[in-house]
Amino acid sequence: MSEVLLDIRGLSVDYRSSGKDIHAVRDLSLYVKSGETLGLVGETGAGKTTTALSILGILPEVSARVRKGEVLFCDDDLLLKKAKEMRSIRGQDIAMIFQDPMTSLDPVMTVGSQIVEMIRLHSAVSKKEARSIAEGMLELVGIKKERFDDYPHQFSGGMKQRVGIAIALSCNPKLLIADEPTTALDVTIQAQVLELMKDLKRKYDTALILITHDLGVVAEICSKVAIMYAGEIIEYGTVEEVFNNHRHPYTDGLFNSIPDIDSDQSQLSVIEGLAPDPTNIPTGCSFHPRCPYAMEQCSEEVPPVFYVNDSHYVRCHKCGFTTKEAVE
């Protein structure tokens, strides 16, 4: 019986830059049940990281504003919480792993003490106990506990990311948000870190939002996937549904652009055009300038949410058909 852990409804986030408003996230809704893994897929600039930071409430204060929406965590709206309450939720109930391990750890503190800091922030344990818990976490992520007193610069990128994972999981959070955790790593290390995450997920039964632009990673580890484009979720469903029965032309384009080792391709197929300038998002459906199936309606009306079935929805005017059918 898994209940809904995180329920985002209609979230809109703007950035203010040189007098202009950038609509980074527009009317976004998704939900994650406890123990579930949701993949959040999209190009750079689609709004994935902004969504993650909004959940934790650590958007840059000076430039970012949540315009509207609700972020319900265990039925509690996080956007309405006071600062002190949020601080207690961060790390303890919701934790985050960041993208670039090379710069995500404080260079002047030992890795062990950074884990201890997290532990002592959320539980009243003695220094000794915290240290042994931290050492346990290090071992869990595959780092020898003797390296407790080493500094971040003494570790490789992959190991630094493992430390990041150790920090994030040390208080056993209900929800873990991983922002492109393997993008900055070598492919072989990527595989290791992913394996580690799968293991830990199983062990701790943590819900996971995995932000990535790599569909292969999604296939490996996620049960649900949301495709983001220009600040909106344009397709959402289980991995089986979206991978085998995707409806949105953008999703189609994404899958088609993955080179197929079995077929005889002379050229990589790409989606025509470029991702839209966040200050100048196209009217109607934001994808219409690049969409091979665009109709007049697409440039005029914002497409509604269409439920293909219970667990699969799409934002598209052509959504009633599969993309093959749409051509006919």
Place this chain on the structure above:
Amino acid sequence: MLVPFTKGIQPLILVLEDIKVFKYIVRRILFLIPTLLLVSFFVFCIIKAAPGDPAQLALGEGATEENIEAKRIELGLDRPFIVQYLDWLYNIVFHFDFGNSYRSNISVSYQIKSYFPNTLKLSGFSVLLGMFIGVPLGMIAAVKQYSPFDSVVMSFAMVGMSVPAFVLALAMILLFSVTLHWLPSSGFNSFSQMIMPIVALGMQPCAICARMTRSSMLEVVRQDYIRTVRAKGLSESKIVVVHALRNALTPILTTVGLQFGALIGGAFVTETIFLIPGFGRLLVTAVTNRDYPLVMGGVTVVAMVVALTNLAIDIAYAFIDPRVRSEFKKGSGLFSHIRMKKEIMRSLEEAHEK
């Protein structure tokens, strides 16, 4: 608030236990010697290049040829250049004897020893004042970037940097001594005597510290690891003090060290105004009187103090930043410590005032 300090002791023990770093420190101290030798030689050359005959200057007018000649031999001016230099050097190193003042014939080192402590006190307190006021102001300005507080602090800092110490000193004397009769305008013994010179001299270091702290903190606060720490749920004040400040400390310390060195050299104007019996005034008198042994001794001593200050700062880096400790182990060239510091300064100047 004690947390950052107790956390600081941990690396201190680590550093001292680490033989390699200890060896590095010893090596750096040894490398100081060639630096000072070169500096002293340089100063010696400049002074020796001066026109005029020191013997004649010492005796003043009305001295006969024979007297002058005798004086020259007495002062050892008939010997070859190198011999004079080496002899001078020998006396400094082994006897701390810089010779005697031409004018008064009192030992130079005695004079330096009598006057230097006052200057050290003045410069030291000024820099400390500057640091204890400037750094917190800079920190708050950085945290509250773009707020009115930020603009006000930065404007004051700009003004503070531009008004020279002696102008401020004169203004303070005008206000507090002449008009209000609250404070005495000379001397350096009682608190009320000391407060004006220290504040006047401390204004510039304060302003520079504030600006440097602000830009360094702004640089640090933008880093990814601050975001990671925030995601842990740490409170803003802890983030600033425990994480941001420690990372921002290196350039701030560099600035403080450089300010101290600059003040030791530049305090002479303030000392003149407040009639403080300090080293700066001594040096000015020496220069005015063309009292070469005193000038040479003075400049060399100051260069030594400045070099030692820089060394102390460089060693302090090892305590703060563990990455520097690894760099130390790799070894260094003769002047790499200067280069390293200049590089840090330069990279922070580039990031200045964002």
Place this chain on the structure above:
Amino acid sequence: MKNSNSVFFETWVRLKKNKVAFASLWILLFLIVVAVFAGLIAPYPYSMQNPSNILQKPSLKHIFGTDQYGRDIFSRVVYGARISLSVGFIAVGVALLAGGFFGAIAGFYGGWLDNVIMRCMDILLSIPSVLLALAIVAAFGTSLPNLMLATGVSTIPGYARLVRATILTIKNQEYVEAARAVGTNDFEIITRQILPNCMAPILVQATFGVATAILTIAGLSFVGLGLQPPIPEWGSMLSDARAYIRGYSYMLVSPAVAIAITVFCLNSLGDGLRDALDPKLRD
């Protein structure tokens, strides 16, 4: 490589946004005009004594009052602008040329020449600037060229490093090789390819350098080791005013304000230039 005209225009626009720096620029230009036309602006010669008119408070006849010899303080401040600005600019100019020259050959030819030059620069750097100035003054006296040397010498390493660093980054790039292949000689390469690239930071350093030079000269003159009377250097004027601080405090105000404003404007302009010339655009 950017068209130098467009860089200049861009910089100008960005500088305009910084109101303080922009205002400082105009104030400085005004001061330069005052300095150049001091002879026309000052109502009296700066050394004209008038024993019957000593220590007069500011009045219509003498806007800033007169000093202990009856000299008009306003005229002295105006001429003082010429003195301070010219010493500052020349000292910086000479240091720039010397430093740039040494840095250029050090960077360009490398090898032992580079090493020797940079070691000399490091020695210069280890002596605090004011002390070096004092030593030079002690040795060579307080004539104007000496003072310019004294104030400028300690800034030479700064320019040398800048130019050398620029050369090292650019030396091996393709357009330099292309220029060589066409037959451009070394000197032309340095002036045409290298210099435009380091103009910006040099300009910023030079602006701050003038401010520091003015402060150093004022300090030295204040203690009598700078420009000698009756030359109306602002620092010496402050020194004179000090003796009369009780009762004649107006003598203090004008040179003090003059120094403060000039240095403040130079510092603000330097700051503004640094921000405006920064290739990383600000948000």
